Amino acid sequence: MVNEDEVINFLIEHDGEATLDEVSSALKIPKYGLNSAYALLYSLKSKNIVERRGDKWVIIEQKQPPVSSPKPVEEAVKAVAKTFKEASLIQGQGEIPSASLDFQGEVKQEKHLAPAEYCIIKPDKSYEMLKNIRILESGTVLDMLFLGPSGEALGGIPSSGQFIIIGPLGAGKSLIVSEAALRVAGSGLKVLYVSLDDFWRFESQGFDLQSRMFLKAKVHGLNWGKIIENLRILDQRLINESFEENYKQLVADEKISLAIFDSLNGLQSCIGEAKRFHETLRGIIQTNKVYGAAGLFTAHLNPSQYDPNVMPEAANFLAHLMDGIIAVANMQINIPGLKTNIKGSSRLRVIWVLNCQLCSFEENGILIGITHDGSIQLIEP
Numbered sequence: 001m002v003n004e005d006e007v008i009n010f011l012i013e014h015d016g017e018a019t020l021d022e023v024s025s026a027l028k029i030p031k032y033g034l035n036s037a038y039a040l041l042y043s044l045k046s047k048n049i050v051e052r053r054g055d056k057w058v059i060i061e062q063k064q065p066p067v068s069s070p071k072p073v074e075e076a077v078k079a080v081a082k083t084f085k086e087a088s089l090i091q092g093q094g095e096i097p098s099a100s101l102d103f104q105g106e107v108k109q110e111k112h113l114a115p116a117e118y119c120i121i122k123p124d125k126s127y128e129m130l131k132n133i134r135i136l137e138s139g140t141v142l143d144m145l146f147l148g149p150s151g152e153a154l155g156g157i158p159s160s161g162q163f164i165i166i167g168p169l170g171a172g173k174s175l176i177v178s179e180a181a182l183r184v185a186g187s188g189l190k191v192l193y194v195s196l197d198d199f200w201r202f203e204s205q206g207f208d209l210q211s212r213m214f215l216k217a218k219v220h221g222l223n224w225g226k227i228i229e230n231l232r233i234l235d236q237r238l239i240n241e242s243f244e245e246n247y248k249q250l251v252a253d254e255k256i257s258l259a260i261f262d263s264l265n266g267l268q269s270c271i272g273e274a275k276r277f278h279e280t281l282r283g284i285i286q287t288n289k290v291y292g293a294a295g296l297f298t299a300h301l302n303p304s305q306y307d308p309n310v311m312p313e314a315a316n317f318l319a320h321l322m323d324g325i326i327a328v329a330n331m332q333i334n335i336p337g338l339k340t341n342i343k344g345s346s347r348l349r350v351i352w353v354l355n356c357q358l359c360s361f362e363e364n365g366i367l368i369g370i371t372h373d374g375s376i377q378l379i380e381p
Contacts, residue, residue, distance in 0.1 A: 002027050007040050017058040034237060042246055133359055134159040136294045139183030140176055141368055141376055145353050147360040158358040162285050162295040164317060166303055167328035172349050172370050173298040177260045185230040186222040189257040195235045196266025219373050239270040244283040256293045263298040264317045285321050303327035324356035
């Protein structure tokens with residue numbers, strides 16, 4: 001296992017700097033994940049041993065502490081006193097007691113209080129600077145939910161929009177976002193998938209998330225090789241004190257177009273303290289918006305009981321910072337006089353948008369079904 005000393009030695013041998021790819025390739029370790037080049041470099045950064053300059057990681061020069069020297073004003077006063085003393089001896093006035101020439105005063109820097117300045121932003125005058133809604137095609141049923149200004153279907157989710165998908169356990173939230181991850185990555189765009197309720201890979205023969213995603217890609221006829229090139233994975237084992245900073249750097253470096261967190265309940269469990277959880281989530285949302293990455297966050301909440309105005313803060317997952325809320329729920333079929341379930345009804349779901357502040361949306365729910373292979377299938381009216 002590669003350690004920090006080996007990374008330091010490698011940097012020293014390369015004139016004190018190297019890129020993340022160079023470190024990963026030379027030391028034969030992955031770029032991201034546990035015991036990766038990224039994790040080791042950030043550990044050294046936290047210890048002020050290296051710093052990031054552009055795309056390179058550079059060893060910080062250990063500067064010696066400055067030697068304390070007399071202040072210029074004190075030097076000037078003592079020089080005047082010395083001159084006065086020498087002049088007195090020349091004129092035969094006798095030596096002036098040294099005590100009277102010692103500088104005892106304290107020189108204080110005058111404070112100038114500048115008037116307060118207001119930092120405000122005014123609306124832009126130029127209409128050419130106004131931005132239009134851009135879309136990100138997820139390739140899933142989510143693309144049917146959003147409408148343009150004239151009521152036409154956008155054919156995708158608003159690019160850089162942040163959406164929370166709520167629903168009870170087993171509603172199909174993870175199936176929807178995992179399919180979106182595969183399709184967007186298969187289209188050539190970079191996707192970051194943060195798995196918080198599951199592990200991407202087991203060292204044992206366990207049927208892990210990676211295996212299930214591979215089978216899903218095969219069912220949909222997607223190119224797994226292309227998905228590997230564009231899909232980045234983080235799981236719950238990487239949630240630590242430096243996660244927010246690492247996340248920001250990862251989104252910027254990899255030019256992520258879609259970031260998926262499945263689920264926020266899992267993220268909350270990993271972080272623990274409610275205040276720190278909300279601060280971390282706020283940072284994630286802001287990072288996505290700054291770098292133009294769309295965000296899909298799942299949360300185990302029953303839509304029929306969801307009300308951000310009355311729910312406790314720990315359970316509303318900063319809904320006021322989200323651009324929209326999407327709900328998924330089991331389809332209920334009640335037929336008078338029928339005392340048995342209808343075959344296949346347990347696999348039916350309804351998906352709809354509760355609100356969206358970026359664009360219009362389909363106000364009616366859309367009926368979908370979950371197939372035996374875990375795919376989402378649209379049920380036409």
